[in-house]
Amino acid sequence: MIALLLLQIIFFVGYYVMSITFGLFKIFLTLLKFKNLAISTLCNRIPIEDRKKVVIVGGGFSGSIVAQKLENDYQVTLIDTKDFFEFTPSILRTIVEPQHVKKIQILHSHYLKHTNVIQKEVLGVQSREVILDDRSVEFDYLVINSGSSYNSPFKESSVVSSARANTLRENYYHIRKLKRILIIGGGIVGVELAAEIVDHFKGKEVTIVHSQSKLMNRFPKKTIRYTEEFLQKRGVKLIYNERVVAHRGQTFITDQGSEIIAEQAFLCTGIAPNSNFIKNSYPDAISENGYIKANDQLQMAGTTFYRNIFVSGDVLHVREEKLAQTAECTASIVVNNINAMESRCEHKMQSYKPFAKPVLISLGKYSAIFVYKDYSITGFLPALLKQAVEFKTMVRY
Numbered sequence: 283m284i285a286l287l288l289l290q291i292i293f294f295v296g297y298y299v300m301s302i303t304f305g306l307f308k309i310f311l312t313l314l315k316f317k318n319l320a321i322s323t324l325c326n327r328i329p330i331e332d333r334k335k336v337v338i339v340g341g342g343f344s345g346s347i348v349a350q351k352l353e354n355d356y357q358v359t360l361i362d363t364k365d366f367f368e369f370t371p372s373i374l375r376t377i378v379e380p381q382h383v384k385k386i387q388i389l390h391s392h393y394l395k396h397t398n399v400i401q402k403e404v405l406g407v408q409s410r411e412v413i414l415d416d417r418s419v420e421f422d423y424l425v426i427n428s429g430s431s432y433n434s435p436f437k438e439s440s441v442v443s444s445a446r447a448n449t450l451r452e453n454y455y456h457i458r459k460l461k462r463i464l465i466i467g468g469g470i471v472g473v474e475l476a477a478e479i480v481d482h483f484k485g486k487e488v489t490i491v492h493s494q495s496k497l498m499n500r501f502p503k504k505t506i507r508y509t510e511e512f513l514q515k516r517g518v519k520l521i522y523n524e525r526v527v528a529h530r531g532q533t534f535i536t537d538q539g540s541e542i543i544a545e546q547a548f549l550c551t552g553i554a555p556n557s558n559f560i561k562n563s564y565p566d567a568i569s570e571n572g573y574i575k576a577n578d579q580l581q582m583a584g585t586t587f588y589r590n591i592f593v594s595g596d597v598l599h600v601r602e603e604k605l606a607q608t609a610e611c612t613a614s615i616v617v618n619n620i621n622a623m624e625s626r627c628e629h630k631m632q633s634y635k636p637f638a639k640p641v642l643i644s645l646g647k648y649s650a651i652f653v654y655k656d657y658s659i660t661g662f663l664p665a666l667l668k669q670a671v672e673f674k675t676m677v678r679y
């Protein structure tokens with residue numbers, strides 16, 4: 283009990299020290315941004331209407347970085363279905379702390395000063411323009427960062443998708459009253475969601491149904507064991523090698539015939555790339571499972587490659603874990619490559635090759651797992667580290 287109290291005190295002191303440090307850091311970054319803006323405005327003699335047009339589809343981890351880094355030198359248009367950036371790795375916390383949403387969402391118009399932001403869905407792409415429902419927008423360069431989403435086979439409101447903070451937050455008051463909750467999918471998202479719920483609310487019956495034989499099956503054995511024990515100790519029931527295929531009212535049925543009673547289910551599986559809008563014009567650039575193919579320099583590639591269309595983030599066809607860090611990394615390469623093409627220094631274009639990245643998995647507020655290749659650290663320190671990553675990312679905006 284005393285140890286737990288001590289741990290919480292350390293956590294809160296650490297949290298507030300970090301808040302102050304990052305607050306000061308944010309002021310420093312803002313001053314730096316204004317300095318750079320002034321220099322760029324003074325030095326960039328090309329009037330804005332004569333600059334090359336860059337259209338960015340999607341304002342998540344990747345698109346927001348591309349817009350930030352290009353907006354002073356190009357005519358940039360960001361088209362996103364949302365009008366804000368959201369720090370997705372922390373959205374699951376909003377199911378138990380709805381007020382946390384304020385810390386992880388920021389309007390595009392707040393951090394983009396010279397970008398034309400359009401809140402719409404891109405419906406199609408032609409050789410030099412993207413198609414919206416009411417107009418088209420011309421581009422010299424197009425950057426596709428449309429990410430991925432969960433496609434629910436269930437249309438009823440008793441199955442909620444776990445991909446957006448606003449949806450999860452809306453469920454806070456509702457979930458407080460529920461007794462039995464089902465989580466479909468035992469990957470990182472399903473595990474984090476279950477942990478948030480059992481860490482915050484006592485007495486809920488939470489079940490995870492996972493189609494594989496282990497939770498988060500691509501992670502080291504030690505990590506999986508720790509996660510299983512963490513969840514089972516808190517009463518989470520784990521059902522392996524089964525898929526939820528149907529439901530009648532509060533009864534969810536698996537392909538093995540198991541029936542699980544739950545008042546609410548959360549869908550944490552079935553991630554699909556958002557690439558529909560290029561299917562008609564560039565069917566050759568779509569991979570078997572819907573991702574967009576690109577060459578090493580991240581230019582869209584099919585039977586040929588498209589010099590002025592770049593692909594970045596989750597929607598990119600690469601065999602690796604879909605992570606925010608990958609999206610940030612590919613975004614920086616795209617920015618470099620557009621600049622290299624514009625300054626006729628194509629030899630300076632960079633390539634992207636997948637590489638192992640560290641992952642932080644939250645298990646409630648005070649516990650997490652840090653995984654890098656075969657190594658993992660569990661407990662309180664990784665939880666603090668995850669908070670630090672959230673701060674570090676959000677101060678950029």
Ligand SMILES: Cc1cc2nc3c(=O)[nH]c(=O)nc-3n(C[C@H](O)[C@H](O)[C@H](O)COP(=O)(O)OP(=O)(O)OC[C@H]3O[C@@H](n4cnc5c(N)ncnc54)[C@H](O)[C@@H]3O)c2cc1C
Nearest residue numbers: 340342343344363370371403404428429595596605606609
């Ligand atoms: C619940 C959850 C937890 C996660 N936790 C972690 C984690 O702990 N660590 C980690 O590294 N990664 C995590 N991820 C993965 C990480 O969020 C993604 O890898 C990252 O967001 C990918 O960035 P992106 O820019 O490619 O796409 P996104 O961030 O998904 O952004 C895509 C944007 O494009 C918009 N869009 C889509 N289609 C269109 C269209 N046709 N027209 C206009 N706009 C469109 C979308 O609305 C969205 O705003 C998590 C993901 C989820 C869902």
